[in-house]
Each structure stands twice: as C-alpha cells, then as structure tokens.
Amino acid sequence: MEKAEAERKVEESMEEDDQVVNPWQVSAKDGGKIDYDKLIDKFGCQRLQQSLVDRVQRLTSRPPHVFLRRGVFFAHRDFEEILNVYERGEKFYLYTGRGPSSEALHLGHLVPFMFTKYLQDAFKVPLVIQLTDDEKCMWKNLSVEECQRLALENAKDIIACGFDISKTFIFSDFDYVGGAFYKNMVKVAKCVTYNKVVGIFGFTGEDHIGKVSFPPVQAVPSFPSSFPHLFSGKDDLRCLIPCAIDQDPYFRMTRDVAPRLGYHKPALIESSFFPAMQGETGKMSASDPNSAIYVTDSAKDIKNKINKYAFSGGQDSIEKHRLYGANLEVDIPIKYLNFFLDDDAELEHITKEYGAGRMLTGEVKQRLIQVLTEIVERHRRARAAVTDEMVDAFMAVRPLPNMFD
Amino acid sequence: MEKAEAERKVEESMEEDDQVVNPWQVSAKDGGKIDYDKLIDKFGCQRLQQSLVDRVQRLTSRPPHVFLRRGVFFAHRDFEEILNVYERGEKFYLYTGRGPSSEALHLGHLVPFMFTKYLQDAFKVPLVIQLTDDEKCMWKNLSVEECQRLALENAKDIIACGFDISKTFIFSDFDYVGGAFYKNMVKVAKCVTYNKVVGIFGFTGEDHIGKVSFPPVQAVPSFPSSFPHLFSGKDDLRCLIPCAIDQDPYFRMTRDVAPRLGYHKPALIESSFFPAMQGETGKMSASDPNSAIYVTDSAKDIKNKINKYAFSGGQDSIEKHRLYGANLEVDIPIKYLNFFLDDDAELEHITKEYGAGRMLTGEVKQRLIQVLTEIVERHRRARAAVTDEMVDAFMAVRPLPNMFD
Numbered sequence: 001m002e003k004a005e006a007e008r009k010v011e012e013s014m015e016e017d018d019q020v021v022n023p024w025q026v027s028a029k030d031g032g033k034i035d036y037d038k039l040i041d042k043f044g045c046q047r048l049q050q051s052l053v054d055r056v057q058r059l060t061s062r063p064p065h066v067f068l069r070r071g072v073f074f075a076h077r078d079f080e081e082i083l084n085v086y087e088r089g090e091k092f093y094l095y096t097g098r099g100p101s102s103e104a105l106h107l108g109h110l111v112p113f114m115f116t117k118y119l120q121d122a123f124k125v126p127l128v129i130q131l132t133d134d135e136k137c138m139w140k141n142l143s144v145e146e147c148q149r150l151a152l153e154n155a156k157d158i159i160a161c162g163f164d165i166s167k168t169f170i171f172s173d174f175d176y177v178g179g180a181f182y183k184n185m186v187k188v189a190k191c192v193t194y195n196k197v198v199g200i201f202g203f204t205g206e207d208h209i210g211k212v213s214f215p216p217v218q219a220v221p222s223f224p225s226s227f228p229h230l231f232s233g234k235d236d237l238r239c240l241i242p243c244a245i246d247q248d249p250y251f252r253m254t255r256d257v258a259p260r261l262g263y264h265k266p267a268l269i270e271s272s273f274f275p276a277m278q279g280e281t282g283k284m285s286a287s288d289p290n291s292a293i294y295v296t297d298s299a300k301d302i303k304n305k306i307n308k309y310a311f312s313g314g315q316d317s318i319e320k321h322r323l324y325g326a327n328l329e330v331d332i333p334i335k336y337l338n339f340f341l342d343d344d345a346e347l348e349h350i351t352k353e354y355g356a357g358r359m360l361t362g363e364v365k366q367r368l369i370q371v372l373t374e375i376v377e378r379h380r381r382a383r384a385a386v387t388d389e390m391v392d393a394f395m396a397v398r399p400l401p402n403m404f405d
Numbered sequence: 406m407e408k409a410e411a412e413r414k415v416e417e418s419m420e421e422d423d424q425v426v427n428p429w430q431v432s433a434k435d436g437g438k439i440d441y442d443k444l445i446d447k448f449g450c451q452r453l454q455q456s457l458v459d460r461v462q463r464l465t466s467r468p469p470h471v472f473l474r475r476g477v478f479f480a481h482r483d484f485e486e487i488l489n490v491y492e493r494g495e496k497f498y499l500y501t502g503r504g505p506s507s508e509a510l511h512l513g514h515l516v517p518f519m520f521t522k523y524l525q526d527a528f529k530v531p532l533v534i535q536l537t538d539d540e541k542c543m544w545k546n547l548s549v550e551e552c553q554r555l556a557l558e559n560a561k562d563i564i565a566c567g568f569d570i571s572k573t574f575i576f577s578d579f580d581y582v583g584g585a586f587y588k589n590m591v592k593v594a595k596c597v598t599y600n601k602v603v604g605i606f607g608f609t610g611e612d613h614i615g616k617v618s619f620p621p622v623q624a625v626p627s628f629p630s631s632f633p634h635l636f637s638g639k640d641d642l643r644c645l646i647p648c649a650i651d652q653d654p655y656f657r658m659t660r661d662v663a664p665r666l667g668y669h670k671p672a673l674i675e676s677s678f679f680p681a682m683q684g685e686t687g688k689m690s691a692s693d694p695n696s697a698i699y700v701t702d703s704a705k706d707i708k709n710k711i712n713k714y715a716f717s718g719g720q721d722s723i724e725k726h727r728l729y730g731a732n733l734e735v736d737i738p739i740k741y742l743n744f745f746l747d748d749d750a751e752l753e754h755i756t757k758e759y760g761a762g763r764m765l766t767g768e769v770k771q772r773l774i775q776v777l778t779e780i781v782e783r784h785r786r787a788r789a790a791v792t793d794e795m796v797d798a799f800m801a802v803r804p805l806p807n808m809f810d
Contacts, residue, residue, distance in 0.1 A: 134587075134591050137591055137595070138591060138594065138595050144588045144591065144592065173587075174584075174587065174588055174591075175584075176583075177582070177583055177587045178581075178582055178583020178584065178587065179579075179580075179583065182539075182578075182579065182582045182583065182587075183549045183579055186539050186542055186543060186549065186579075186615060187542075187549065189543065189613060189614050189615030189618055190542070190543050190613050190615045191613065192613055192614050193610065193611055193612065193613050193614070194599070194608070194609075194610045194611070194612055194613070194614055194617055195610040195611060196614075197614055198610070203599070204599075205598065205599045205600040205603070206598055206599075206600060207598065207599055208594060208595050208596065208597055208598050208599070209594050209597050209598070209599055209601075209602055209617050209618065209620070209621070210591060210594030210595045212599055212614050212617045212618065213594055213614065213617065213618035213621075215614070216614070216618075
C-alpha cells in the first residue's frame, strides 16, 4: 500500500465513524460523545462482559473494583485467556505506563494506576511501569532533562497510589532502553513497515523519525524478555496491560508482531476516558486547568472548580428541575461519582433522586466535593511521604525475588 | 515535501547522474566506473587537495599513508578544520565503524581500518569503533544472536589491525545503545523528518521502521557526549570520521542536525571503493567469493584468484601487448598494487613498464600475489593472537585515561 493511499484510508475511516481516538487525539464528531461501541468495533477488541467481572470476583475472592463494576474498564483483548492462565495456577505480569508531560496529574491520570494497584493486590502479580520520557521529549517541545525531571515527579504520584515495592519495577525509557530491551525494539521494528504505522497512527511525511521509531519502545515491555533482571527464564509469562483505550493502537501493533517473534500476545483491559469538567466529549485538556481536578488542587480549588465548572444536567430552574429531573446522560457530577463514590447503594440513591428531580445539582456537587477532596487529600498525604530514596528504590534495576508471592 | 515527491526527486537525481551510491548500493551506469568527481558534486563534499596531504605530513612529522599519497582517501568535509584544531594544540577523536554482516573480511573491508590505525598513530588521538550489529540484524535476515556473534568475530579482525588499546573503544550497538547514547539518538531523531530520510536514503513505505529508525544510531557516535565514560566534560571535542564515501549520507544528515543540538559537525575523510577482482564497477560482493581476496584466503587461494579472476588490462597476445602496452585504466592488478604496494618508486616502475608493454600481466600479477600474500599472512598471524579476553578489553565500557598522550 502506498503511503498516500494509507493516509487516505486513515482519513476515510475517520470520516466513516466521525470520531478520532489515538494516543494523541480523542475527539468525537461536533464535540459529541465518544461512541465506545463503535470504537470496540473499529479497534476489534471485545466488550468486557459481566460474566468476566463475576469470574474476577470468584478468582480473587474479593469484590471487583468500582472501575470494573461500573464499566469504566469496559473493553479487553484476551483478558479471558489471562483468567484461564491464572485459574490454572500460573501467574502473569502487569504492564502499564505514563507519558510524563506535565508536573501535576489530574484525576483522569490516576484512573489506570488506581485500577492497576487493585489488579496487583487482587492477583498478587508483578508490575512494570514505563515512563515514556523519550516519547514526551519527541512529541512535546521539551528537553531530555525536563522530561527526566517530569518522569521522576510523576513517579512519586504513581508510587503514592500504593504499589507494592516487592512486586513493582518503575523505569524511564531514557534510563532503561538498552540491552535486552533494545534488542526487542529492533526485533519489533523489523516486523512493522512504515506504511503499517501510517495506517495505525496516521503519521505523515512531515513527522520526524523519532515518532516513527517510538511504537516499538512502547511495545516491548509486553514481552518478559525485555526485563532480564525480572523474568529471566520466564519467556512464557503472560502480560496484561491495563490502559485507556486510546493506547490500543500501540498494542494492536504489538499483538500483530508478537507471534512472529515467538512471543505471546499481550492481553489488554481498557478503560473509557475520564470526562472533562465541561462535559463528556473526550479526554481532559492539560492546557485548561479548569477542565480537570488536579491532585495538587486544594480543598478550596476543588470546591470552586466543581461548583463553577462541573457541567450540570440539572434544569434551568428549580421548578423545572423538580418537574423533569436532571439529565444524567450529560451530568458531570454524576459521572464523577460513578468513578469515585465506592458505595453502590449511595450512588444508586443519588442517581435515582437526582434523576427524579428530588435532589438538586448543588446537593450532588456538595457530595462530589466531599468525595474528591478526600481522594485528593489522601493522595497528597501519600505523595508527601514518597521520598527520593523511595523513587530510586522502585526504579532500581533489580530482581524481585518475591514478586509472585 | 510529500513522500511521493521525495521519491521522485531521488529517482530523478539517480537518472541525472547515472550512478547510485548509498550505504546499501554502489552502482554506476551500465556497469561502468563510479565517477567520483560527480559524486563529490552531488554529495557536496570537497576533494582532498595535495596541499592538505602535505599539511598532514608536516603536522605529524611522518610520511602520509599510502592511501593519502595515492588518493584512495580522496574527499573530505572540514578536514582542514580538524588540522587547524590540531595545529592549535587541541585534540580530536576518530570514529569509524563496521556493519558485521559476514564472518570473513575482504581486503576492501580492511582499508578504512588500516587508514584509521595510521591516523590514530600519527595524531595520537582516541578512537571509537561502532559495530552496527543492530543495522545488520534489520537489513539482512539475521538473528540478533548471529549479528552479535559476527560483531565479535569482526572485532578480532579490527583489533588485528593494531589499534592501541589505551586509546580505542570498540562497541556493538546491541551492547551499548542506552543512556547518553540513546538520549542523543532521540535528540537527532527529533530533528529529521521522514521525508528527509526518504530524500537521503531512498526508503519506501514498504521498508520497515527499523530502517527509518537507524540513521540516528550511526549519527550519534559523532558527538562526544554519547560516550560519557570517555569524553565527559569534553563536549567541544571535534570528531573526524574516516570512512568509504558510501557512508556520506549518514553524516550529511548528522552534520545537518549537529548545530541544532549545539554540537560540532563531525569532519569526514572519505575513500573511494576498493575495486572488485572483475573490474572497477563498484564495491566487492560478499555473495561472490571470487570477487575479492579475503583475509582468510590461503596463499594458494590468493595465487589462484589473482591469476584466474583479477581483470587484466593487458593485450590479447604478447605481440600486441609489447606493441600497445596494458590498459592501466581497467587493469585490476595495477589498481590493487596502487592500494597495497607501499614503495612509490617500485609502483612507478611497474606502472611505467607495464603500460609500455615491457612487463606482462603475469609478471605484475606475480608481484601482486607476493604483496597480498604478505598482507594477508601478517593479518592472519595478528588475528590468531587476538584472544576473547582482548576483545572484552577493547569493548569494556571504561575510561581511557591516557587517550590523549
């Protein structure tokens, strides 16, 4: 396929389904909502059925995480296979990551890490976390040094999520690329044509070759042989990747290549996007501080932001609200509570009362402010306790002798 | 520039000058000779003038290497600048390399190393030698392990050329890529668009992304900061690259990028190609063992090959030869003697007598067989003395405290 043709095909497919979802852009048509069903069809992944959620509960003997119960993680590839492996008494490992482009994380950034922490605890498995400082250096106009600094700052937020140091290896690409990891990068790169990455990622000829070179860097942590200090002699270990669904293109490519290298395809469990304060039209924007709640926001910031910016599905007047109730389809406070209010009964109650017009937006927002303030305060305290030495310890290239215990 | 346009431009420029010279292909029109003047014009490098050769002699207080005296190294970029730096009492470092694609090297492979050895001795400067096992793994259908094995085998041949271990660091990409080296790869990749590499290297959309990713790997040894164990705090150190002119595209790209990263452009001193036994129409072919003399050839092999395959410019009959003399323009024995017979007076004598028909091809070939047998025997003895421990020592990532002495 010629490049021009490949580009046309990408454009056509964008036109077809009216939405663009890739690692750098998430947008629906005319500012509308992302159609996740269409996305599942387009990407070729599977919807996460209730039966799988039930099976997770049974296998782990603990209630499924709120993100599983409420469908935040809603799609997967081969997750069933991972559960089969686990049920047979074998282990797997988790791989997730972050592109460290901003100092302060917002709540949406925490979603995959909170969920990964739950998976680590529930399945008692090792975890590798990739900080793609090289990617951010290449995509944003940031220096190597600045990206490395951001990686360490972000590592503190990640560690604050409570990962088990005896089972967790955090690495930055600038520090870690080399050796077995680089060899796997070369092996992957050999299997992917330029036309192929154009088809997957939509690169153009004016993009620099750093972008073209990067997909293998994000691919290879899916293969245990990339981490000889962790998984030496365990080339058959399965990998499960919890991530937002915008990362799917990387792993579609990875899964395509894996069998040709004699490796297992990584399995995926994929989340929808945490909605912006202004409404559910995609991901939050780092360039608009009022579009998100940051983990650095004070209680006062949170209160102001939620009250002022969280898009309400309530009616214009109290009278109309009592009559028609809130439009829960577009209401951000309810959506945020859906992510972070762990109590199912209370959420059901609020949803019912608010939808029926018996609760007002102000009351719902007040409860949301409580919930978020508590989460952010807890995170802030946890992060303040993360020392540079702890970061060094998590990022030390070392074996993890008890990682499967 | 659109890719299609870039490709067209490459094709047009091929048509224009009727010859293709890039790191993977060297061919003149209709099997003719490479026109090096045209190549200098096309690449935009300079012809190495006699005045520069004289200056080398003066600065190093030793006769210029036969490859300099005879114009084997015939082109350069900023070599004068390197001599200026040296004359001011500053030092520089040498960088050369090899793609380890075959077990046995032929004489053409030795040319840049013999010359680099001379430069190291004459200028008393450090040297880094890159073994691009990653490149060969990606271009040829070879496994990572096979390329690493070939790299170590080739390292023995390189060490056998007599490099000073106190001034020489040999590395393989699979072993060494990472850290400061990888950071420089990312910095370079950020500065080069896909269209640009298409224009320089002629890649197509069907080429895999490993090829697109590789040019920065060959670029960054040009920058001292890629070797912190050698050149820490010496970011201003100049780099001189002795290589065959087919490698020029990599370093044209490197020189283009260097100022944008705050680095010096590397200087180059570039050789013509060692001609094949069958005639001077390009580089020798590894797929035809009779097209070259290998360092593993026995005295008998050499004798047979030269007598049977070395293309002669002599006349069909002794009578015609005595009458017209040899056609030295196409005669391979004379060309090989031009590379390897160090004695200027003897070479002049042979050239004169042979050109006038007073010497016969058989006599010239006999002298050539002596010369080559001696070189190959000497190389074989030197290589046999290279132990695995010596390879490890040359390839150890270490400082070289006496490298400027």
